[in-house]
Amino acid sequence: MRLYHSAGSPFARAVRVALRETALLPRVEELEATLRDPASRLLPHNPVGRVPTLVLPDGTALTETVLILDHLDTLGAPHRLLPPAGPARWRAQAALGRVIGLLDGIAVWNRELRRVPEERSPAVLALEEARANRVADALEAEAEAWALAGPPDAPRIVLGCVLGYAERRHRVWSWRQGRPKLAAWWETIAARPSFTDTVPPLSGI
Numbered sequence: 001m002r003l004y005h006s007a008g009s010p011f012a013r014a015v016r017v018a019l020r021e022t023a024l025l026p027r028v029e030e031l032e033a034t035l036r037d038p039a040s041r042l043l044p045h046n047p048v049g050r051v052p053t054l055v056l057p058d059g060t061a062l063t064e065t066v067l068i069l070d071h072l073d074t075l076g077a078p079h080r081l082l083p084p085a086g087p088a089r090w091r092a093q094a095a096l097g098r099v100i101g102l103l104d105g106i107a108v109w110n111r112e113l114r115r116v117p118e119e120r121s122p123a124v125l126a127l128e129e130a131r132a133n134r135v136a137d138a139l140e141a142e143a144e145a146w147a148l149a150g151p152p153d154a155p156r157i158v159l160g161c162v163l164g165y166a167e168r169r170h171r172v173w174s175w176r177q178g179r180p181k182l183a184a185w186w187e188t189i190a191a192r193p194s195f196t197d198t199v200p201p202l203s204g205i
């Protein structure tokens with residue numbers, strides 16, 4: 001299998017962390033791809049042009065982080081990313097939806113900040129900042145439920161990648177302020193080898 005990723009993408013990082021936490025990494029070749037580039041080596045496999053994209057041995061190109069994480073659970077690793085069925089699965093999917101929603105919103109906020117200042121929408125910036133703060137406040141309130149007990153599952157991996165993105169590529173968001181439990185949680189997960197091995201480059205935002 002081949003995983004197309006980019007070093008700055010928090011979505012792709014979640015899959016890369018999951019490959020390390022499940023010990024599936026030796027079965028996957030990680031290939032960095034350029035984004036928004038008509039010559040990108042990703043486009044022949046995935047015309048959408050987004051990372052992460054996991055190309056299966058039969059050539060099927062899986063996109064969308066949640067779908068790829070779900071697929072990794074079919075590969076027989078002892079550590080599952082989501083429970084297989086039942087209420088535990090729905091609860092984990094609810095948690096995953098919450099942190100993917102947070103990441104989607106921050107991605108919109110970040111993209112807006114990459115525009116030249118006169119093209120930025122103050123309304124979009126305000127909406128996404130409010131959304132991010134609202135979700136982060138909810139996470140702070142329920143921090144005990146997110147405690148790590150062994151290798152992280154899919155929701156915890158994605159939350160770690162969201163906060164890692166805020167640390168390195170979206171520093172305009174002072175997410176730690178007033179959220180000591182979330183900050184302590186982040187310090188713990190960020191120290192795992194799966195995270196230290198996939199630290200994104202710093203950006204100017």
Ligand SMILES: N[C@@H](CCC(=O)N[C@@H](CS)C(=O)NCC(=O)O)C(=O)O
Nearest residue numbers: 009010011035036050051052064065
């Ligand atoms: N919904 C997608 C989002 C993936 C995504 O937005 N990836 C970004 C990098 S963080 C990308 O590939 N952007 C390139 C583009 O939009 O052309 C997922 O969950 O995987």
